Amino acid sequence: MAIGALIKDLREAQGWSQGRLADEINAAFGTGLNREYVSRWERSKVAPGNFYLRCLSAVLDVPLAVLEGEVKRRTFLSDVAATAIAPVVASDLISAGFAARLRGGPSVEDWEGKLANYGTEYMSLGAADIQRRVSGELVVVQQQLEEPRLWSVAARLMTLYAKTFPGSDGAKAVNWYRLAAESADQSGDDQARVWVRGRAAIALGYEGASLGVADMFADQAMAISDKPSLGLLNAVMGKAHAAAIRGDLKTACRLMDDGRRIFDSAGSHEQNSDYAVPWWRMNVFISLLAARLGDETTAVTAQEAARRELPDSLPRFATHLEMHRGLMLARSGDKQGGTAYARAALDALPPEKHSLTLRLLMAEVDQS
Structure with missing residues (x-):
């Protein structure tokens, strides 16, 4: 997707016309931008230069790296090879891709089984291991995309891959979420289209990163x-977190109530998968959201409910709940105590269980 399409999506997520976007940039930066020039960006007739990229970053609430990355978009394969952080070299990826093309690759059913396994493993494995393995899978499935259902597989794999990068990293995470959304569209499966966008929204909203993009994906879903x-639930809760971080408490509370109603209809019984939202995980979402809203009663109630059902095999999520308490302490005025509490919770978790999301949460506590 070109820079113009991204600008349009972000503008529409704000509910703005092209003229309103031009006005917002003019008011903030004293420029003479007009609606026609915004239209030229969106139609990819001209790409915004460095100055206007900074303007767009500020008014659309998206990291500059995301916009710069879209202008300098690399190819699919080079993205995989360049961003894999474990010892998977480009030659290995290329070899795996050609082998899959020559031999036909796994069946759709085999791919669905792989996705189920990755969904479970994501809950307990570190980001580096997941990233290394999924990068190879992406190159293989890329060779099989004549089948529409495999576009859905690819989209869900890309979403998982994106989760191994922090949203604050800008271009890497967001570009992969956007590729996932485009791939889901190719599948023609509305459930996959909603899930991919909703998962991106809750990931970015929970992390407190790229809030404009979180809104964009949520609105699209x-x-x-x-x-x-579950996709709609993730979208609504992701948008609620973005609103809370911005200080829009009324919208955040309304969306939290909407999310609870959706959960009552769509919550899952599966407990240990990234593709599931059981009762304990819904309460993890609410715990952090309420902490950000300063609603201590709701936060503590959600934390206690989550602990009662949280599987012992998922200590990372117990750490999330403890760090939410640290955030509440810091927000209530005891910054030193809250920071120490959250840091102790993070340090108690073995380093190999740490996630990028936990590190972002620690940074949020530090900055409260």
Whole structure:
């Protein structure tokens, strides 16, 4: 997707016309931008230069790296090879891709089994291991995309891959979420289209990163279908977190209530998968959201409910809950005590269990 399409999506997520976007930039930066020039950006007739990229970053609430990355977009394969952080070299990836093409690759059913396994493993494995393994899978599935259902597989793999980069890293995470959304669109499967966008929204909203992009994905998911689903639940809760971080408490509370109603219809019984939102995980979402809203009663209630059902095999999520308490302490005025509490919780978790999201949460506590 070109820079113009991204600007349009972000503008629409704000509910702005092209003229309103031009006005916002003019008010903030004293420029003489007009609606026609915004239209030329969105139609990819001209790409914004460095100055206007900074303006767009500020008014659309998106990291500059995301916009710069879109202008300098690399190819699919080079993205995989360049961003893999474990010892998977480009020659190995290329070899795996050609082998898959020559031999036909796994069946759709085999791919669905792989996805189920990755969904479970993501809950306990470190980001580096998941990233290394999924990068190879992406190159293989890329060779099989004549089958529409495999576009859905690819989209879900890309979403998982994106989760191994922090949203604050800008271009890497967001570009992969956007590729995932485009791939889901190729599948023609609305459930996959909503899920991929909703998962991106809750990931970015929970991390407190790229809030404009979180809103964009959430709005797209809700526009595709308002049928209760895990994808819609993730979208609504991601948008709620973005609103809370911005200080829009009324919107955040309304969306939290909407999320609870969707959960009542679509919550899952599966406990240990990234593709599931059981009761304990819904309460993890609410715990952090309420902590950000300063609603201590709701936060503590959600934390206690989550602990009662949280599987012992998932200590990382118990750490999330403890760090939410640290955030509440810091927000209530005891910054030193809150920071120490959150840091102790993080340090108690073995380093190999740490996630990028936990590190971002620690940074949020530090900055409270």
